[in-house]
Amino acid sequence: MIENSSNKLFFLSIISFVFFVVGVSPAHAWGQLPELRTDEGRGHIVFAALERGRIGYCLETGDASFPPADIELQVEAALKVWLVEVGDFLQAPVLIEKDCNRESLDLSVFVGPAEPGATNLGRHSLIEMDGRPVSRVSVNTAPSHGVRVERTNLFDFDPGLVTAVEKAAFLDHIRDEGLSLNEVASELGLATTLPLTASIYQTLIHEFGHSFGLCDAKEATYEQRCDRAFRSRLVPTSLMSISGALNLMFDDRDGIRAIFERFAE
């Protein structure tokens, strides 16, 4: 509670001091994948966005409880979560199109049960398709993998979401308002955030961070998986370091901008 104007001034100066300190120290945890240096690294979709202004994606589903039309909406929304941060590097908004032609797709997405024994919620790799590298994301829907969570479809929590337009508007709302897990849970009347952390949508956002070229900013694997020359030093919270967020955090925004800055012209 600020009682008078001199207190107000004091608070303002504390706040500016904090911003000053944060501004001059490398308080970010993002890192970039080492393969961005290699020829295969051209499979990362930062290049599709910068050079062609278009990301063509192909979706394959292998789990009947996740309707392809729902997942397509979530794939497109999860790509936009990243792209809205880098609009100033682009001539025009990036076109996101369904494209299953092997010669022209940029991103191949699979949503379904992973191979037996897999413990991951999602996985990113670069694969070769007709001699060119393509970003591949697999989202595991199997309920019995290592962390034992039941994977969820965000739209299932709100019976009011029926049409594609309503569903897309709900995802836009989460993004435009920058809603946290808690806020979305309370809007949906959920008792805990757990079902949201198990949602396919949050896994897509994280894996697409890899598709653009960001590495896992988890402390345990940082040294092995991130390029020493393109990373920040500290490890604060980001959705590339924890799972469960439905929006980018400060560090993710800074990281995606650093990738576009590196490869733009």
Ligand SMILES: [Zn+2]
């Ligand atoms: Zn990851």
